[in-house]
Amino acid sequence: MLKNSLLGQIDKKYLLLLGWTMIIGVSILFYLFPQSGLFFLLFLCSLLVLYYLPVNNALRYLAAAIILVGIMPLVGMQNTYYFDVITQVGIYASLAIGLNIVVGFAGLLNFGYVAFYAFGAYLYAIFASSQAANFIPAAVAHFPLSGHWFWVFLALSAVLTAGLGLLLGFPVLRLRGDYLAIVTLGFAEIIRIVFNNLDKPINITNGPKGISPIQPPELFGMVLNQPIHFYFIVLVILVLTIIIASRLDSSRIGRCWAAIREDELAARSMGVPVVRMKLLAFAIGASFAGVMGVIFAAKQTFVDPSSFGFMESIGILSMVIVGGMGNIAGVIIGAVGVVMLQLNILKEFSEYLGQLAAQGILNIPSQVDPAKYEKLIYGLILILACIYRPQGLMPASRSLPAWLKKKGKDQITNGIQEDKTDVT
């Protein structure tokens, strides 16, 4: 027993050493070779290692801050492509965290999440381009609005999409499971088709042609249109969504959501206001998507209805399911995995095969180019996940919040001490 624990301690030391070496080593390598896709992947993995490393949280957060605020931008300046990729990861991670509140915490299957994302994106796009001039006379306001309005629209979009969530929630939340999924799916399609067709009689959304150009954000007169700006905007919002989602999860509200998910009838007889709590989950999830939509529109400077199709909803949902429903860290991993698969892994693999073909080693017809099989691989991953790991890569586990846990431990040791004094 003593030996075992001793061994455990030595192991832990080696583990720590190994972990830190990897994190620091990979960071340096990534800095030296900013073009390497492999090091980029390893760099993302080192964040996961950091998550699991047995160190105290202050140190963990410090290291994460150094990596994300220091190293990533340094590398990103040399290779803006990875900046774009990681910003994309951040956007999808926030979306997945928002959807996770609805699907993972409250257990309401939602196939129409992308509708709120679209709403947020169009909200900013219409007013931050000359589009709004089509239906609002110049006497009232001059369009496009300046980039300073970006920050207002972040908040406005959060509020309005939450309202839209409530509006959808009221009629459909009496439905459960599959029925709810179908209705939300229909809702997302309606929103997309409305945006697609709202170019007449009054041209509001410019129809399938989309809206462009959209004003980039401005802060104190500085125009924020570089990848690094969006990287930091997304990073800040992502951190905020993580904090909000995890605090809600461990609060009385999160417990109500879990209770509804587990047994709605029992929850009701405990006095849980089921309808109100479901609406709350819907509204909060929607507002996360609305905020991300505004950022998406500002980053792309172009929106059109094709960005908000059904596949997008499925993509976000698969991040939640593959990552681990109900677990925020798991959901982020899911987002990283799915986005990397889309943007990085398949593409690199295609390029590699292309190289082989160019060297005459291998002759692959262009029909089997892996980059074209993204959806197939998506589907395979979802099927495999459902068969072999239905709880996700990182399943949710219940535990007490850290400060309560500590308290519990103190009491236990106190108890032991009391016992001892009894004996003497």
Place this chain on the structure above:
Amino acid sequence: MLLEAKGINKSFGGLTAVNDIDFSMEQGQIASIIGPNGAGKTTFFNIISGYYNPDKGKITFDGLDVTTLSPEKVAACGIARTFQNIRLFPDLMAVENVLVGMHLHLRASMARIIFNTPGVRREEEKAYEEARSLLQYAGLEGKETELARSLSYGDQRRLEVARALAVKPKMLLLDEPTAGMNPRETDEMKEFILHLRDEKKVTILLIEHDMKVVMGISDWITVLNYGVKIAEGTPREIRNNPEVIKAYLGQEAV
């Protein structure tokens, strides 16, 4: 009168599950509803706790009309219940199950939760302490962080009662609290129910099949058969009531 139900009627299609039942209870009583299977006992429970609205009749609790209130409103009025087939939140820890029951007494607003104010922490800490002591009271000490699904059957039944107590009810509805328990567990549950009444000052209405339990702890017994109240009275009166004996043991026994 704490609870008063008058002329309660409920039918499903052609079947009258509960037929014109009058029922009342005083503060601090332990009352039982007994009757053969399908007599309408659980339906009557479901009507009181708000899952069904009666077709006819009126229920008042503590001076309030609760006839058509939803289950969550009924709980807020101070009626908590357990279920015949245990309905816990299986993937939550035992202590979280109790904390869900406390929901009605927690006040933290969403904004304060997001900013994690000291007030929220204090409230959570207090609620957690209370939940721990409730678990201890129900005999589940040391099992706070176990998932409800991994508890033994008897422990699950006790946890369900602890969760109902967390609502701080004036009245507790227990639907077959000793179903499936062995004689020792049954005795413990019997003691526990008596303690509940004496220490927590809750009024208790139970459905029960175990006659030893019913006769041992009830102040008042109501007997249902085919949705109709066929008798009521003290345990002694019920034991000797020929109608009841007929319903339970068949014609020959009389």
